[in-house]
Amino acid sequence: xxxxxxxxxxxxxxxxxxxxxxxxxxxxxxxxxxxxxxxxxxxxxxxxxxxxxxxxxxxxxxxxxxxxxxxxxxxxxxxxxxxxxxxxxxxxxxxxxxxxxxxxxxxxxxxxxxxxxxxxxxxxxxxxxxxxxxxxxxxxxxxxxxxxxxxxxxxxxxxxxxxxxxxxxxxxxxxxxxxxxxxxxxxxxxxxxxxxxxxxxxxxxxxxxxxxxxxxxxxxxxxxxxxxxxxxxxxxxxxxxxxxxxxxxxxxxxxxxxxxxxxxxxxxxxxxxxxxxxxxxxxxxxxxxxxxxxxxxxxxxxxxxxxxxxxxxxxxxxxxxxxxxxxxxxxxxxxxxxxxxxxxxxxxxxxxxxxxxxxxxxxxxxxxxxxxxxxxxxxxxxxxxxxxxxxxxxxxxxxxxxxxxxxxxxxxxxxxxxxxxxxxxxxxxxxxxxxxxxxxxxxxxxxxxxxxxxx
Numbered sequence: 001x002x003x004x005x006x007x008x009x010x011x012x013x014x015x016x017x018x019x020x021x022x023x024x025x026x027x028x029x030x031x032x033x034x035x036x037x038x039x040x041x042x043x044x045x046x047x048x049x050x051x052x053x054x055x056x057x058x059x060x061x062x063x064x065x066x067x068x069x070x071x072x073x074x075x076x077x078x079x080x081x082x083x084x085x086x087x088x089x090x091x092x093x094x095x096x097x098x099x100x101x102x103x104x105x106x107x108x109x110x111x112x113x114x115x116x117x118x119x120x121x122x123x124x125x126x127x128x129x130x131x132x133x134x135x136x137x138x139x140x141x142x143x144x145x146x147x148x149x150x151x152x153x154x155x156x157x158x159x160x161x162x163x164x165x166x167x168x169x170x171x172x173x174x175x176x177x178x179x180x181x182x183x184x185x186x187x188x189x190x191x192x193x194x195x196x197x198x199x200x201x202x203x204x205x206x207x208x209x210x211x212x213x214x215x216x217x218x219x220x221x222x223x224x225x226x227x228x229x230x231x232x233x234x235x236x237x238x239x240x241x242x243x244x245x246x247x248x249x250x251x252x253x254x255x256x257x258x259x260x261x262x263x264x265x266x267x268x269x270x271x272x273x274x275x276x277x278x279x280x281x282x283x284x285x286x287x288x289x290x291x292x293x294x295x296x297x298x299x300x301x302x303x304x305x306x307x308x309x310x311x312x313x314x315x316x317x318x319x320x321x322x323x324x325x326x327x328x329x330x331x332x333x334x335x336x337x338x339x340x341x342x343x344x345x346x347x348x349x350x351x352x353x354x355x356x357x358x359x360x361x362x363x364x365x366x367x368x369x370x371x372x373x374x375x376x377x378x379x380x381x382x383x384x385x386x387x388x389x390x391x392x393x394x395x396x397x398x399x400x401x402x403x404x405x406x407x408x409x410x411x412x413x414x415x416x417x418x419x420x421x422x423x424x425x426x427x428x429x430x431x432x433x434x435x436x437x438x439x440x441x442x443x444x445x446x447x448x449x450x451x452x453x454x455x
Contacts, residue, residue, distance in 0.1 A: 039125020042115050042133050049210050049272075051111050052140050055329050056101025056147060057277040058085045058092065058437065059398035064417045065391070067282040071310040074282055075421065082279070087419060087426050088434040090455045091441060099440040100276045101151070105144040106170075112141040113173040128201075135198035139212030139220065142194040143271070143330075145169070146224055147398075149187050151437045152453065155405045158229050161185045168450060179447050188228060195221050204244050209269045215244045216271040219331045222339045227406050231343050238340040246270065246333035248359070251296035252366045260300070260319045263328065273330035275398075281305065281313020287395060288312050290388050294369040297392060314396040329398045334360055338390050345382040350375050353382055357389055364393075387413060405435055 036042060045051060060066075062085055075083055085092045093099055115137040119130050145167075149156075154164045161184050169182035169190060195217050206213040218241035225234035247267035254260055263272050283302060291298040301316035317327055341356040358372045365371075378385040387403070394400055407413040408430040418427040428434055433454035444450060 036114070036118055037123050039119065039122045039129050039133065042119040042122055043129075045111060045115055046133060046136050046140075046211070052108050053210055053272055053274055054276050054326075055104055055273045056151065056398070057082070057275050057279070058101060059151065059329070059401035060275060060279045060327055060396065061085045062088060062437075063400040063404055064415075065284055065287055065314075065395055065400050066279070067284045067311060068418060069420050070282060071308075073307070074309045077308065078279075079277075082277075083421065085437075087421050087424060088428055088432075089438075091438050093440055093442070096442060097440075098442065102148070102440060102443070104276055105148050108144045109141055109170055110173060112137040112144075113171060116141075117173050131201040132203075135201035136212045138194035138198040139202070139217055139271070142191045142198075142220060142224075143273070145187055145191050145194075146220070146227075149184065149191075150227065150402050150405060152439060153181075153184050153187070154436060155408060156184060156188065156228050157409060161188075165451075180449050181451065188224065191224055192221070195224070208264060209266070210264070210272045212271055215241050215246060216331050218244070219270055219336050219339075222336065223331075226339055226342065227402065229406070229409065231346055234339060235343040238336050238343065241336045242340065246336055248333055248337070248363045250363045251300060252363075254300060255296065255366065260316065268333045269328065269330060270333060271331040273328070274326040275329050276326075278317060278326050279314065279396075281311070282309040283312040283314060283395065285311065287391055290392055292365075294365055295392065296364055296366065297395070301396065316396055327396050334393050335399070338386060338393060341389070342383070342386045345386045348382065350379060350382060353378055353386060357385065360389070360393065383410075384413065408435065 036045075061082055066086065070086065078086070080094065081092050081097060084094075116134055119125075119133045119137075122130060125133075148167050153166045154160075157164065164184040165181045166184035166187040167181055168179045169187055170177055171190070198212070199214055199217050202212060202214040202217060204214045206216075218237045221237040222234050222241060225231070225237065228234075249261075249266070249268050260266070263269055263274070281303075282305075288298070288302070291302075300319060301314065302312050303315040305311065305313045314327070337356050337360050341353050344352040344356065354373050354375060354377075357378070361373065362370055373385075387407070390403060391400060394403075404414060414430040416427055416429045418425065426434075436453045438455060439450055439452055444452060
């Protein structure tokens with residue numbers, strides 16, 4: 001039990017002090033501190049963006065959005081762990097290094113568990129206020145567990161999921177818990193339960209996009225069900241989100257401006273999350289070839305750098321001028337459109353695919369350069385037309401990695417990826433165990449019962 005306590009304390013904030021100080025903070029009214037008593041106390045935990053907004057980094061690095069060869073000048077600005085992740089190495093960290101992404105997500109889970117354990121019995125709050133706080137905490141917890149499952153657990157396969165190992169699943173703030181992996185099916189059941197329980201107590205839209213809302217919960221449910229290959233439910237929740245009329249920004253409005261809206265002002269962002277670091281490039285030339293030369297995403301969010309990166313690099317965080325170049329990894333309006341388009345593609349509904357792709361693409365070109373898709377543009381491979389649009393839209397986010405993983409179950413839509421770095425070459429195939437991230441050895445040294453992922 002002591003080992004588990006050390007594990008959780010170090011896990012949550014990369015220091016053993018967090019768990020101990022947190023329990024003192026909650027249980028003892030100390031001089032100069034305040035225990036969690038009132039509903040507002042729990043609301044303040046949710047309002048602290050530092051608790052929930054910063055997430056992880058490596059899905060931006062491990063996906064095929066990054067070039068197959070990296071110039072030494074570019075690699076020199078990456079940390080050692082980024083270079084290891086780029087090559088899908090046996091370990092992404094060495095020595096006493098912590099996995100910041102894992103830590104951040106479990107920290108968020110711990111805080112939401114504290115909120116859910118106490119808010120309904122808190123003082124000086126109405127029942128409605130308490131239910132809203134609990135609902136927001138559930139959405140944050142669901143997002144964290146989905147992110148962990150799609151990095152550190154096997155690819156969800158409906159035919160195998162009953163026997164697939166998941167991740168440690170903690171639902172209370174008790175620091176002395178069984179840390180054996182929960183079955184992957186149970187992890188997903190909990191994600192869905194949290195989101196469906198939360199929906200009725202959330203507003204349609206939040207006052208600020210770092211607060212969960214109904215449309216964000218619908219969007220996340222659509223993403224989760226798409227990953228589970230439950231396409232009927234994925235379409236249902238995409239439709240519920242679309243009924244709330246999510247905003248798609250017209251990029252032509254920003255062609256003459258020096259910057260894009262800050263994330264807090266970006267109406268496309270439904271739930272703000274940012275990467276735990278930044279990767280500006282280099283971008284895979286194969287991805288660049290998917291863009292029309294007049295596509296404003298290519299012009300505004302991607303730059304050509306003949307110096308450090310020796311090619312194209314992702315520039316949206318710089319154009320946005322916020323978060324020290326950290327990328328968006330949350331939920332967005334375009335994802336809803338493209339989730340629904342993918343489901344229509346799988347149902348062979350060409351007309352609806354064209355309609356939804358054009359709803360997005362119309363806002364990605366100037367009016368003078370926009371040419372609408374027709375049936376002839378997508379009939380050669382209806383699903384691929386949506387996958388390609390997802391690649392163009394979600395460059396620089398975590399979604400391509402998640403898409404790559406789930407598309408391994410769709411035959412030819414996953415292509416092997418080969419990389420060369422410092423004289424070493426690796427290839428990632430659709431059956432490669434390296435589609436699952438390694439568990440940090442430091443975590444395993446405290447908690448060997450979790451077990452390492454195959455490499």
